[in-house]
Amino acid sequence: MSEIVIMKELLGENKKIAEEMRTFYRENRILMVNIMGAPGAGKTTLLKALSDELKTKGKNVSVIEGDLYSTIDADHFNEKGIKAVEINTCGECHLDAAVIKEGFDRLDFKEGICFIENVGNLICPAEFDLGDDLRIVCASVPEGDDKPYKYVPMFSYVDAVALTKCDLKEAVGFDTDNFLKGLRALSEAPVFETALKKNSEDTGIERLADYVLNAYSAL
Numbered sequence: 001m002s003e004i005v006i007m008k009e010l011l012g013e014n015k016k017i018a019e020e021m022r023t024f025y026r027e028n029r030i031l032m033v034n035i036m037g038a039p040g041a042g043k044t045t046l047l048k049a050l051s052d053e054l055k056t057k058g059k060n061v062s063v064i065e066g067d068l069y070s071t072i073d074a075d076h077f078n079e080k081g082i083k084a085v086e087i088n089t090c091g092e093c094h095l096d097a098a099v100i101k102e103g104f105d106r107l108d109f110k111e112g113i114c115f116i117e118n119v120g121n122l123i124c125p126a127e128f129d130l131g132d133d134l135r136i137v138c139a140s141v142p143e144g145d146d147k148p149y150k151y152v153p154m155f156s157y158v159d160a161v162a163l164t165k166c167d168l169k170e171a172v173g174f175d176t177d178n179f180l181k182g183l184r185a186l187s188e189a190p191v192f193e194t195a196l197k198k199n200s201e202d203t204g205i206e207r208l209a210d211y212v213l214n215a216y217s218a219l
């Protein structure tokens with residue numbers, strides 16, 4: 001019983017910081033986009049392509065990277081001239097609003113689109129409001145088409161789904177209709193199919209970039 005009370009207090013305190021920060025981000029015309037998904041779902045690959053697309057459309061972009069350990073993902077962005085900070089949770093399975101605030105202060109970002117790559121996990125990140133205005137879950141085709149049926153909170157509280165690695169659909173026998181049936185039982189979130197393998201004819205990134213730009217315009 002006491003554990004439940006502690007969890008509620010934790011989430012309550014997190015919500016308070018998240019609401020304060022959401023107001024701050026909006027007032028400063030910053031769209032915070034929370035990218036979630038399982039380990040290896042293709043979050044960083046998607047963010048790299050999306051950042052490039054948004055930069056060519058004249059938008060300021062920065063990234064807050066969340067990982068248990070290492071600076072591997074943040075290094076990818078800094079090497080290509082997109083400012084990124086890494087938050088190491090040192091074993092924690094999610095980010096919270098307070099660590100995002102700290103990461104954001106280190107970025108010194110003025111106006112534009114700030115992506116958060118959450119810790120690879122389909123469970124805990126769904127619980128924690130980060131003060132974001134857009135929540136996108138990456139579901140990769142090799143993970144299987146049954147994920148919305150199993151990871152209900154993640155697929156319930158999401159604004160959009162990036163169905164990643166669609167170039168592998170045939171190879172792994174992914175049933176798109178079954179995936180969509182599971183998702184539609186929980187959410188009307190739009191689904192953006194992406195295929196970011198080298199030589200993919202249609203990567204799908206432009207459509208997702210337009211969706212993010214629309215959300216930015218609506219701030």
Ligand SMILES: Nc1nc2c(ncn2[C@@H]2O[C@H](COP(=O)(O)OP(=O)(O)OP(=O)(O)O)[C@@H](O)[C@H]2O)c(=O)[nH]1
Pocket residue numbers: 037038039040041042043044045046073119120164165166167168194195196197
């Ligand atoms: N075939 C194919 N492979 C992809 C695609 N997107 C990503 N990958 C590969 O999937 C692997 C994991 O990609 P990442 O972008 O590092 O995944 P992640 O979700 O950021 O991983 P973590 O941060 O470790 O949780 C890499 O080997 C990518 O090259 C895709 O569209 N098609």
Ligand SMILES: [Mg+2]
Pocket residue numbers: 043044045073117
């Ligand atoms: Mg990553």
